[in-house]
Amino acid sequence: MNRQISLLQSVALGFLGLACFLGFWQGMSMSGIVSNIFLPSPLEVYERFTTLIERRFAGATLPGHLAASFMRFAYGFLLAALIGIPLGLLMGWYQLLDEIVSPLFDALRFVAPIAWVPFAALWFGTGIGGPIMIIFAGAFPPCVINAYRGAKFVDPRLIEAANMLGTPSRRVIMEVLLPSSVPSIISGLRVSAGLGWQSLVGAELIVASAGVGYMMVQGQANIQTHTVMAGMVAIGLVGLALDSALRGAERVIQKRRGLEQ
Amino acid sequence: MGVIQFKDVGKIFGPRDKGFVALKDIDLEIRDKEFMAIVGPSGCGKTTCLRMVAGFEDATDGVVSVDGTPIKRPGPDRAVVFQQFALFPWKSVYDNIDLGLRNLNVSSSERSKRIEAILNLMNLTQYAKHFPHQLSGGMQQRVAIARAYVLDPDVLLMDEPFGALDAQTRVVMQEELVRLARKNPRTVLFITHAVEEAVYLADRVAIMTRAPGQIKEVLDVASVRNAENWDSHEKIEDVMDLESFVHLRTHIWRSLREEKAAQHA
Numbered sequence: 001m002n003r004q005i006s007l008l009q010s011v012a013l014g015f016l017g018l019a020c021f022l023g024f025w026q027g028m029s030m031s032g033i034v035s036n037i038f039l040p041s042p043l044e045v046y047e048r049f050t051t052l053i054e055r056r057f058a059g060a061t062l063p064g065h066l067a068a069s070f071m072r073f074a075y076g077f078l079l080a081a082l083i084g085i086p087l088g089l090l091m092g093w094y095q096l097l098d099e100i101v102s103p104l105f106d107a108l109r110f111v112a113p114i115a116w117v118p119f120a121a122l123w124f125g126t127g128i129g130g131p132i133m134i135i136f137a138g139a140f141p142p143c144v145i146n147a148y149r150g151a152k153f154v155d156p157r158l159i160e161a162a163n164m165l166g167t168p169s170r171r172v173i174m175e176v177l178l179p180s181s182v183p184s185i186i187s188g189l190r191v192s193a194g195l196g197w198q199s200l201v202g203a204e205l206i207v208a209s210a211g212v213g214y215m216m217v218q219g220q221a222n223i224q225t226h227t228v229m230a231g232m233v234a235i236g237l238v239g240l241a242l243d244s245a246l247r248g249a250e251r252v253i254q255k256r257r258g259l260e261q
Numbered sequence: 262m263g264v265i266q267f268k269d270v271g272k273i274f275g276p277r278d279k280g281f282v283a284l285k286d287i288d289l290e291i292r293d294k295e296f297m298a299i300v301g302p303s304g305c306g307k308t309t310c311l312r313m314v315a316g317f318e319d320a321t322d323g324v325v326s327v328d329g330t331p332i333k334r335p336g337p338d339r340a341v342v343f344q345q346f347a348l349f350p351w352k353s354v355y356d357n358i359d360l361g362l363r364n365l366n367v368s369s370s371e372r373s374k375r376i377e378a379i380l381n382l383m384n385l386t387q388y389a390k391h392f393p394h395q396l397s398g399g400m401q402q403r404v405a406i407a408r409a410y411v412l413d414p415d416v417l418l419m420d421e422p423f424g425a426l427d428a429q430t431r432v433v434m435q436e437e438l439v440r441l442a443r444k445n446p447r448t449v450l451f452i453t454h455a456v457e458e459a460v461y462l463a464d465r466v467a468i469m470t471r472a473p474g475q476i477k478e479v480l481d482v483a484s485v486r487n488a489e490n491w492d493s494h495e496k497i498e499d500v501m502d503l504e505s506f507v508h509l510r511t512h513i514w515r516s517l518r519e520e521k522a523a524q525h526a
Contacts (some may be wrong), residue, residue, distance in 0.1 A: 160317055161347040165361035165412070166337035175360070179351040257350055257394065 040226040048226040049233060057227060058218035060210045066234060068210035069200055072128065076135025076203075077196045084143025084192070085185055089177055091144070092151020093169075105144065113138035113195075114202035121206045131203035131211075139196030146188025150181020182253055190246040197239050262328050263338075263415030263448035265291040265314055271322035271473075272309055282473040283309050287323070289467060289476055294446040298459035300513060301469030302520045307452045309474075311418050314450060315341050327416055337361050340409035344421040346401045348393040354404050355380075355389040361412045379411045382441070399430035406438070410445070419451045423458065432497050435461060443492070456513045460506060461497060468516050471524045478516060482509060 005013075022042050028034060029041035036044070052062035060068070091098045116137045120130040154177055162176045204213025212231050219227030270287040273280040283306040291297040299307045312318040313325045316335035324331050327339065335341075340361070348357050355376060362372045380386045383403045393401050402422060409417055423431045435458060442449060442462070453459050459466045464483035467476050486492065489505040500506055 155347075157343055157345060157347040158349060160315075160335065161341070161343065161349070162360075163317075163335040164315055164337065164339065164341045165408070166335075166364040167360065168364065171364070175352075176349065179349075182351075257392075 037223065037225055040229055044226050045229040045233060048224075049230040052215075052227070052230055058210075058215045060215075062212075062215070062230070062234060065210050065212045065215045065231075066238065068214075069204065069212045070238070072131045072203065072207075072211065073135055073197055073200055075128070076132040076199075077139045077193055079132065080136050080139035080143050080192060080196065081189060084140050085147045085188075088144040088147025088149075088185075088188075089151045089173060089181065092148045092154075092181075093173055093177060098148075105141075109141040109145075111137075113199040114205075117202060117206055120203075126206045130206050131200075134203035134206075135196045135199050138199030139192040142188045142191040142195060143185075146184045146191070147181055150184030150188075151177050153184070154180040183250070186246065186250045186253060190243060190250070193242050193246060194239060197235070197242060200235065262293050264293050264328050265289075265297075265416060265448060265450060266326045266329075267310070267313075267323070268326070269323035270310075270313070270320045270325055272306065272313070272318065273321045277321070285473040285475050287474070287476055289479070291448055291450060294448055296442055296446075296449040296451065296462060296464045297467060298451040298453060298463035298465070299467045299469060300453060300456060300459045300517065301474060302471050302517060302524060303454060305469045305471055305520075306474030307454075307469055308420055311341075311420050311450055311452050314416065315339055315418050337365060337412045338414055339416045339418055340412050340414040342402070342405050342409050342417070342419045342422045344424045346393070346398075346405045346425075348401055348404055348408070350393050352392075353389065354385060354391050354393070354396070357393070357404055358408045358411050361408060365412070375411055379407045382410075383407045383437075397430070398426050399434060402426065402434060403437075406441070410441070410447075415448060417447045417449045419449065421452050421454070423455075424453070431458075436495075436497055438462060439492075456510055456517065457501060460509050460513065461500060466509075466513060468513060471520045477520070480509065480513065485509060 025039075026042050029036065029039050029044075040048075049062070054061060056064075058065070087101070091101055113134050116134055117130075120133040120137075124130045124133050158176055158180065159172065162172045167176070200211070201213035201216065204211040205217060207214050212234055216228045216231035219225070219231065267287045267289040270284060271282070272284040273282050275281055287310065289297075289310075299310060301307045309318060313320055314327070314332060316332050316339065326332060332339075349360070352360070358376050358379065359372060362375065367375070376389075377386070380389055383406065385400070385403055385407060388396060388400065388404075393404065396404070402425075406422070423434050426434060439462060451459070451462060460482055464481075464486075466480045466482055468478045468480070469475065470477045485505050489503060491500045491503065491506070494500045494503075501510075
């Protein structure tokens with residue numbers, strides 16, 4: 001039987017998991033079983049993290065690197081949403097388009113974003129274009145898939161209602177299909193933001209100016225494992241914040257529709 | 262005008278040779294401005310009849326037509342009221358009613374005039390800005406009826422519209438529909454399995470057989486209603502007490518009971 005867990009309990013349990021993890025990690029590095037270069041301790045990573053916030057490393061402070069990364073991510077993510085959502089909706093509505101695009105799309109989406117690195121650099125350069133393309137490659141599929149699902153699983157009675165009211169196709173797509181798919185699209189955007197943000201390090205392997213990924217690559221080159229770890233922590237935290245923001249948006253939209261208390 | 266005609270209509274779901282035969286040899290004419298109710302045991306294909314007039318389903322055999330034109334697709338000349346309301350959850354009451362008028366390219370001043378009139382008629386004025394989920398089932402169905410009526414359709418198709426409502430709400434809605442239908446007569450095709458509802462509302466009641474559905478009998482209620490002056494009674498329970506009402510109701514009950522019995526035999 002499943003007991004209800006209160007919000008407070010759930011937060012406490014989350015912290016418990018984190019504390020155990022950090023404790024184990026700290027214990028491992030303090031025990032001397034593994035060397036510090038192999039596994040910097042959490043305290044060391046924390047110190048490095050705070051230092052990086054103020055001091056420049058690889059040309060910028062950590063917030064500076066994050067800002068650069070976030071810009072690239074935002075472009076790639078928005079581009080993916082702007083192209084992916086309409087494409088998914090149209091595929092869900094027009095069967096012909098679905099038949100033409102689906103096989104190609106299904107094959108391409110299994111190619112990991114990082115596999116595009118050489119071509120991204122070749123086609124769009126290592127400035128802003130290349131990294132954006134890699135983030136786009138990560139963020140695009142969930143946008144398409146969820147918009148498509150949203151359109152496919154629209155309540156058929158609502159389509160019938162729209163048809164009997166004489167609604168033209170374009171208006172059915174904009175006023176029935178799209179709003180009906182919003183919950184699915186938002187959860188797609190959540191996955192998409194996650195995958196896009198994950199593709200960041202790969203994307204920044206090929207940039208030579210600023211960005212968290214770039215910072216980590218430089219840290220690796222200088223054998224500064226704590227810098228690499230600090231970068232990982234920053235990526236994790238920003239990812240978490242991104243996901244919470246989109247989850248919040250999801251909840252607000254559900255609530256406005258009366259689908260959730 | 263709004264004459265609905267079923268001519269030798271058959272409907273088979275699935276392949277012709279081994280599919281499910283839902284309807285067979287349906288011949289029925291619903292006159293202009295007539296309120297026709299179809300009753301029948303569940304699964305007899307009465308909703309399929311309505312869906313063919315709406316243009317949601319094709320007839321496998323025969324022709325379904327309105328004013329002599331065979332039906333090809335759904336359209337605002339045949340407005341539908343669904344059992345589950347089918348309101349757009351993301352549109353306000355006002356916008357739900359507005360959509361059909363916008364599709365007909367009615368000018369915005371004319372639209373707001375017509376919507377206000379129908380909101381007023383259906384006692385919905387104060388709920389114009391509400392969203393469907395903020396309303397009770399009865400209120401939602403009022404909106405759905407308003408959405409259909411505002412288009413001034415030749416034909417109004419109602420698919421067990423009160424089936425999802427509780428008994429009290431149902432009675433209020435039936436009385437209101439009578440009021441509305443007498444004030445703005447339309448050709449109405451009304452599907453129900455509630456016998457009393459059919460007798461109370463309709464000019465004629467068509468009784469269907471079990472699947473494959475056929476028209477078993479068509480009863481003329483209007484002549485009895487006029488002869489016995491049912492409309493002088495305001496409340497449904499007063500009409501339901503009348504001997505002429507009870508007589509018709511019992512007749513339909515018996516007829517349906519036969520079908521039920523044959524189904525289980």
